[in-house]
Amino acid sequence: MASVARRETCSSEVDVASRRQKEQYDPRNPEYVVPASELEVAEAEVRLLNQQLAGFRSMLARREKSDSGSPLVQDYRLRAEEMQRAVEAAEAQREALTPRHRTLAGHKRLDSDGSTRCPSVTSLHGI
Numbered sequence: 001m002a003s004v005a006r007r008e009t010c011s012s013e014v015d016v017a018s019r020r021q022k023e024q025y026d027p028r029n030p031e032y033v034v035p036a037s038e039l040e041v042a043e044a045e046v047r048l049l050n051q052q053l054a055g056f057r058s059m060l061a062r063r064e065k066s067d068s069g070s071p072l073v074q075d076y077r078l079r080a081e082e083m084q085r086a087v088e089a090a091e092a093q094r095e096a097l098t099p100r101h102r103t104l105a106g107h108k109r110l111d112s113d114g115s116t117r118c119p120s121v122t123s124l125h126g127i
Contacts, residue, residue: 060073
């Protein structure tokens, strides 16, 4: 019976310690804040601009059905084009920040004989 009581005491002590640790966490504390990288900021901006553009185009499509010739709809079309250019600029910025991995697809040929066969062992060793 004493061992059961001891287990309950130990588990409640662990729960209290765990609870205290969780209560000490404050997301506003600079110790827990990790600033976003430039690439993360650029990716978030591209996502946000694409979402805004999609919503704007959806609204524009509804307006065009009801009154496609109105000056307001024409202005909205111009604004949609501006937003598209902003998305393209943000995507270019993101691409500029994205690290490039070297691939073998762009390697230069070392030999110029045009052959695709593997060189023989004798030609490598001069035998």
